[in-house]
Amino acid sequence: MASWLDELEERAGPLHAAARAFCTAYGIDWAADGVAAAEALGRAVDAFCHQQEDEDPHQEDRFLEGAGAYLGLLVLHAHGGPGHVSHAGRHRVLLGAHGTFDPFAAIDAALDAEEPLLSLADSLTLAESEAADSGPISSVVAALAAALLRARPDERVARRFELEIELLDGTQIDLRRVAASSSWPRSPSDTLRLARDMERLVDMLPQRRGHAPLEAPSMTPEQARECLTRVLPRPVPVTFARELPEGVALATERLGDDVLLAFVEQHAGRARFLRMDELGHLGGLAVVRAAALRNLRARSERMRFEPLQVGSCTWLAGKSGDGLDAARVVLSEAHARARALLPSASVAVIPHRDTILFGPAEDAEALTTYARDLMARAPHPISATPLRLPAADAASTLD
Secondary structure, eight states, rough: OOOHHHHHHHHTHHHHHHHHHHHTTTTOOOTTTTTHHHHHHHHHHHHHHSSSSOOOOOOHHHHHHHHHHHHHHHHHHOOOOEEEETTEEEEEEETTTTTTEOOHHHHHHHSSSSSHHHHHHHHHHHHHHTTOOOOOTHHHHHHHHHHHHOOOOOOOEEEEEEETTEEEEEEEEOOHHHHHHHHHSOOOOHHHHHHHHHHHHHHHOOOOOOSSOOOOOOOHHHHHHHHHHHHEEEEEEEHHHHSSSOOBBBOEEEEEEEEEEEEEEEEETTTEEOOOGGHHTTTTTHHHHHHHHHHHHHHHHOOOEEEETTTEEEEEEOOOOOOOOOGGOOOOOHHHHHHHOOOOOEEEEEEETTTOOOEEEGHHHHHHHHHHHHHHTTTOOOOSSSOOOOOOTOOOOOH
């Protein structure tokens, strides 16, 4: 009979294997459930905190990884939710309708605490609050969802990672500033202010009347110039456009068989995709594209690509950490930097928004397999299909 751990495998991502390995290493019964499972985890944490230091410098990291994975699945089993999600190398568990829980931070805090078991108990309480929409993250996301339901029933939260939100039409919202405006737990006045902040935020979104298409916004020359200083390229899967509400057509051009290049206007705390009906105000697609590349170049002085060894294959992976590495697939400077670090680089893969992989053409199949695994765990998956880079001495067909 399958244990609850195995029943969660589809939603657990890489946490499943890590949790199973942890149970084996520390003698925890896979079938232990509920309070019994929490007590078993507590005993393992307490014992680890009081054991003599090992000469192995990686022992604590391995324990944190395994115990964090087990804790994440334990609270997922208890409270339900979408499950594992990752973003830029950070792993979280989505709980309930709007909650997010970091099980690795919880274990790390317990290992550093004077009373590890009390710290672990506090983390279990936090997970329960997140699942019930009363936690520091879930209460903010729930307030946004409620404001959308009241004022924009045609819109909803499509993807989320902590307080980084993407709506159904692709609009991206960073709620961290809103959340920071009040402490947690929130007082009744804080909760009321949060609701008002969300109402104002929703009022700023493009409006739709009934089931009619979004109206093309009027834009003064000054507003158009300002928009062009903020626009950036954003690769998206071709399926992204099919998921948009009726009447919404993004300004895009094709990059590959399953990839489109869209454009976002970036503001502090939020970003929105440019629509096709806005291009006339901005001088056309070519002008928007040129502005987007110019702005991306200005943000790419510190772009960083690092060697990635997968089996016998040596590749490069984007590690800039600014959410723009996938967009750099259209930047000739990025191609040149990749070739300087890896002369055999001739194809690129953009599995999700926050990274890009470069490798030789003969590794295309291995790159695709690796990229598919990254896509399965990413909140903003794009494509596992290799894109051929222009020859080093040729005019770029991507840029």
